Structure formats: structure tokens, C-alpha cells
Amino acid sequence: MSQSTSKQTKEQTEQQVDVSIVGGGLSGLLMAVSLLRQPNIAQHSKLAIIEAANLEPSQMNPFDDRVLALSHGSVEYLRSLGVWTLMADDANPIETIHISDRGNYGKARINATDHQVEALGYVIPLASIANGLLTALKTADKHNKPIQWYTYSQIEQLTIKAEHTDIKLAAGAQAEPIDIEAKLVIACDGGQSLCRKVAKIGTSQQDYGQWAVIANVCPELPHNNRAFERFTEHGPIAMLPMTNQQCSLVWTLPPEQAQQVSELDDKAFCLALEQAFGRWLGSIQSTSKRSIFPLSLVQAEQQSYHRMALVGNASHTIHPIAGQGFNLGLRDVKVLADLVQQQIASGEADLGNAKLLNQYQVMRESDQQAIIKLTDSMVTLFSNDLPPLLAGRNIGLKVMNYLSPLQKAFVNKTMGY
Incomplete structure (x- = not known):
């Protein structure tokens, strides 16, 4: 996987991408694979993955032995x-x-x-899914370098602007801070999502x-x-x-x-x-x-914001009673990847536009509410x-x-x- 070197000029540390995926867990990796499998995305769009940990198949310890x-x-x-x-x-x-x-x-x-x-x-096992997705991404990376990888990278500041979102990465694996301009930010950063907090998207919670x-x-x-x-x-x-x-x-x-x-x-x-x-x-x-x-039960009050979409646990965390949590997030990924492809096919250059994000919000609401209602009612009924x-x-x-x-x-x- 390509990573930033320690000898970068200032120009090299200012990157412009179409899509920035924040979070390299299962949802983030699946999002990247889903986008790259869409026709023409790799040729027409620049993607970035930002993750605080290492991302190598041999070092997937964060996923331990969970299934x-x-x-x-x-x-x-x-x-x-x-x-x-x-x-x-x-x-x-x-x-x-x-x-x-x-x-x-x-x-x-x-x-x-x-x-x-x-x-x-x-x-x-979670590790098997992660390793499979990483293998697919590494294979794609060898061919045409479609992804800019920022691993061991902490977000120091995230600023949502009219035409793009500024993401400042603290100096870490790279020698100096990196600034990324992204048209679309996809928040795959989990239940404590930084992206969601920056966007001031509230949540409803039920213990x-x-x-x-x-x-x-x-x-x-x-x-x-x-x-x-x-x-x-x-x-x-x-x-x-x-x-x-x-x-x-x-x-x-x-x-x-x-x-x-x-x-x-x-x-x-x-x-x-x-x-x-x-x-x-x-x-x-x-x-x-x-x-x-x-x-x-944690639900985000909305699934999208200006230049931002929430995916997986950043959007919803549900009871495991029917094993639906990751499956629900997977459908978030599928819908969003399909919408991005439709935008590219229509000739739209700005993948963070309001039309796409509004469509995502509408298309995910009924499925999410149906599954949340199912799991929540089962918990109530059987407890x-x-x-x-x-x-x-x-x-x-x-x-x-x-x-x-x-x-x-x-x-x-x-x-x-």
C-alpha cells in the first residue's frame, strides 16, 4: 500500500481527493472496495482512507477473535x-x-x-473479512494506485466548507502534517464518530x-x-x-x-x-x-450532512439480538456506492453534492427504521x-x-x- 514518505514538500502535503473515507475498520474497507468495484470510479475519482491504526493483513489484532x-x-x-x-x-x-x-x-x-x-x-471471524477486503484493495493498489492511504494518522482538525471539507492530519507516520481537501467525506469512524460530532449531528440513545x-x-x-x-x-x-x-x-x-x-x-x-x-x-x-x-440503541438524527455521509456504527448501533448490526451497515455501503456511481455516470464531477446526500438520507431511512424496530421490539418482548x-x-x-x-x-x- 502506498503511504506518505518522510521527505515531502509542502505541495505534496496538500492533497485534493473526491472521496475521503474516515475509518479503516470493516465499514471503511468495504466502502473502499465497493467504490472501486463500480464502473469507472477508479479512473475518474481520487479516494483516500484515513485510519489511526496499521492496516496490514498480518496485523489485524484489533479485530481479535470476534465473529x-x-x-x-x-x-x-x-x-x-x-x-x-x-x-x-x-x-x-x-x-x-x-x-x-x-x-x-x-x-x-x-x-x-x-x-x-x-x-x-x-x-x-471479523479478521477474515478484514483480511479479504485488504487483499482486494492491495491488489487494486498494485495495478493503478487508486487509493491514497493515510494510516497511523490522527485527524487534528476537520472543517466543513461550502465547496469541500478540509481535513488536517497531525504529524505521525509522515514527517509533517498533511492537509486533505475532500469533496465527500464518508464517516466510517464508529460509534464515537468524530465526523458526526464535528457536523453536530445529534443522536438518540436508549440503554x-x-x-x-x-x-x-x-x-x-x-x-x-x-x-x-x-x-x-x-x-x-x-x-x-x-x-x-x-x-x-x-x-x-x-x-x-x-x-x-x-x-x-x-x-x-x-x-x-x-x-x-x-x-x-x-x-x-x-x-x-x-x-x-x-x-x-444509538441512532443518528440524520444520515447525511453538508459534504458528509454516515455509514455503519457512525449512524446506528443496535442490539445484537438478531445479528443485524453489520448487515445493516453493509447496506449503507451498497446504497452509497451505487449513488456515487450514478453521479459519475451522469457526468457530475462533485461527488459531495446535495442531491446525492439527500438521496442517501431518504433511501436508508426506511430500512434502518425497520431493522431498529424489529430488534428493539424483540428485546422488549423477550425481556x-x-x-x-x-x-x-x-x-x-x-x-x-x-x-x-x-x-x-x-x-x-x-x-x-
């Missing part, structure tokens, strides 16, 4: 970009989803074959009063490509099938219990999980190191033991299990269609 559940629609999009083959070996299909309410009769089974797909989704305990565990019995969503009186337990017969665990608990459970030794943790989850997969044989984080809600959710699970139109609507939504 994502990719929806069927998300995988199809990655296939269309030509990058799925770079990561597919590390992905495990979800062929069946078991949904149950512990201690109650409500159960539902969703099978991929009933919906004419080979898999409802795939479980894959769920729950924490997620994350680990990879090895059960006694083979998972047979089954994913489990097990609702308990304390919160849902998700067990997602991984390669090597492991399962990715997302165990939702009240904060104090989450802290206590995460601090148990491995043997005690496995026993506690087995007691809470049940013996659907036999005993829990071993576990990785645990991590915990609080769960909340409450009031008799009417308890009866309603168990009847709902039964109905979804046997009434195919209802199940089809739910599956289509969670598969990203």
Missing part, C-alpha cells in the same frame, strides 16, 4: 464484489435456526431449504440495561450448522456455528451478572452456560477468554415476563413455526431482503 453473522443478502453482495472467495474458507453456514423460550412451550425452527437457499447466513458476554466455546455435540437463539428470563443466549465445531456465544445478562459470569474460571463458566442454555449441544467442554460490553407478553411471544413463536407467510416475512427481513 459476525452475515446474512444471505450480505454474502450475495460480497460475492458480487468478487471478494467472498477471499474469506469463504473461514465461514460456516447457518442451515437451521432454533428459537426457543426457556421454560415455556414456544419454539420455532427455520430451515434454509424451506426458503430455497443453501444457507440462511454465515458465521465468520437496554443489559450487557453482552462474548466468547467462543466448544460444545460436546456437533452443531450441524445450527444457530440457536435461546430466550431466558435474564436475556437471550445466541450460539452461532463456527468452523472446527466451535460456537460463538453472545450471552445477554444484567450488568452485575454479566460481570460475575465473565470473571468465573473456565470450568465454572462452562457449567453456568450449560445450565442457562440447556443441553441442546450437550455439555460445554471449553471456552475462550470472555469479553463484555454494554448494550444500547419481559408479564403474563400477556409471555403468552403472546410463545403464541407468536408457534404461529411463526407453522404459518409459512409469517416466517417468510421474518426470514426475508433478517436475510437482508
Whole structure:
């Protein structure tokens, strides 16, 4: 990847680009790949990626051993970009989803074959996705250098102007500060987005009063490509099938219990999980190191601003109950990349124009609100033991299990269609 050298003149440190992607995490890397896969963008536009950390496939430690559940629609999009083959070996299909309410009769089974797909989704390590996207970008970089990379780079100042946005990078890997003029800034810089704050875009927040305990565990019995969503009186337990017969665990608990459970030794943790989850997969044989984080719903009050678009967690952070967070952000990326291509095809030179940003705002609103409503209502419904809600959710699970139109609507939504 090309990077700034330590012997730059002042002229070399003032860069003009069409699109600046702020943040080199999964959303930022996917945004870059999506733009470069659009016809003629690499020939007609200059792109920059700004990231505070290193970005090399061999050094993706920030992604540790966490995994994502990719929806069927998300995988199809990655296939269309030509990058799925770079990561597919590390992905495990979800062929069946078991949904149950512990201690109650409500159960539902969703099978991929009933919906004419080979898999409802795939479980894959974050590092595998990142490495695949970086490999694709490095390959493009070797051919025609379409991207200006600014890694190990901290934004010192961001100033939004009428015709462009000024981005001043502090001296870091480069010997002196760098000024970038960007027609369009794409904020992929996460839940604490600097770009969003500079644009003074407010957020609405809802604390769920729950924490997620994350680990990879090895059960006694083979998972047979089954994913489990097990609702308990304390919160849902998700067990997602991984390669090597492991399962990715997302165990939702009240904060104090989450802290206590995460601090148990491995043997005690496995026993506690087995007691809470049940013996659907036999005993829990071993576990990785645990991590915990609080769960909340965060929504940006708008998806775009003058010369700026918010993507992924910079725009929305949702509950992991249905595994929709990254998939929702992926669709942000797809829509924005398509709109940029349409602008170029129409002969529009200014990719940060108001028409594009207004279209992005309108096109993303309904999808985002639908998924937020789905996940938020599931949290409310399955975290409450009031008799009417308890009866309603168990009847709902039964109905979804046997009434195919209802199940089809739910599956289509969670598969990203």
C-alpha cells in the first residue's frame, strides 16, 4: 500500500481527493472496495482512507477473535464484489435456526431449504473479512494506485466548507502534517464518530440495561450448522456455528451478572452456560477468554450532512439480538456506492453534492427504521415476563413455526431482503 514518505514538500502535503473515507475498520474497507468495484470510479475519482491504526493483513489484532453473522443478502453482495472467495474458507453456514423460550412451550425452527437457499447466513471471524477486503484493495493498489492511504494518522482538525471539507492530519507516520481537501467525506469512524460530532449531528440513545458476554466455546455435540437463539428470563443466549465445531456465544445478562459470569474460571463458566442454555449441544467442554460490553440503541438524527455521509456504527448501533448490526451497515455501503456511481455516470464531477446526500438520507431511512424496530421490539418482548407478553411471544413463536407467510416475512427481513 502506498503511504506518505518522510521527505515531502509542502505541495505534496496538500492533497485534493473526491472521496475521503474516515475509518479503516470493516465499514471503511468495504466502502473502499465497493467504490472501486463500480464502473469507472477508479479512473475518474481520487479516494483516500484515513485510519489511526496499521492496516496490514498480518496485523489485524484489533479485530481479535470476534465473529459476525452475515446474512444471505450480505454474502450475495460480497460475492458480487468478487471478494467472498477471499474469506469463504473461514465461514460456516447457518442451515437451521432454533428459537426457543426457556421454560415455556414456544419454539420455532427455520430451515434454509424451506426458503430455497443453501444457507440462511454465515458465521465468520471479523479478521477474515478484514483480511479479504485488504487483499482486494492491495491488489487494486498494485495495478493503478487508486487509493491514497493515510494510516497511523490522527485527524487534528476537520472543517466543513461550502465547496469541500478540509481535513488536517497531525504529524505521525509522515514527517509533517498533511492537509486533505475532500469533496465527500464518508464517516466510517464508529460509534464515537468524530465526523458526526464535528457536523453536530445529534443522536438518540436508549440503554437496554443489559450487557453482552462474548466468547467462543466448544460444545460436546456437533452443531450441524445450527444457530440457536435461546430466550431466558435474564436475556437471550445466541450460539452461532463456527468452523472446527466451535460456537460463538453472545450471552445477554444484567450488568452485575454479566460481570460475575465473565470473571468465573473456565470450568465454572462452562457449567453456568450449560445450565442457562440447556443441553441442546450437550455439555460445554471449553471456552475462550470472555469479553463484555454494554448494550444500547444509538441512532443518528440524520444520515447525511453538508459534504458528509454516515455509514455503519457512525449512524446506528443496535442490539445484537438478531445479528443485524453489520448487515445493516453493509447496506449503507451498497446504497452509497451505487449513488456515487450514478453521479459519475451522469457526468457530475462533485461527488459531495446535495442531491446525492439527500438521496442517501431518504433511501436508508426506511430500512434502518425497520431493522431498529424489529430488534428493539424483540428485546422488549423477550425481556419481559408479564403474563400477556409471555403468552403472546410463545403464541407468536408457534404461529411463526407453522404459518409459512409469517416466517417468510421474518426470514426475508433478517436475510437482508
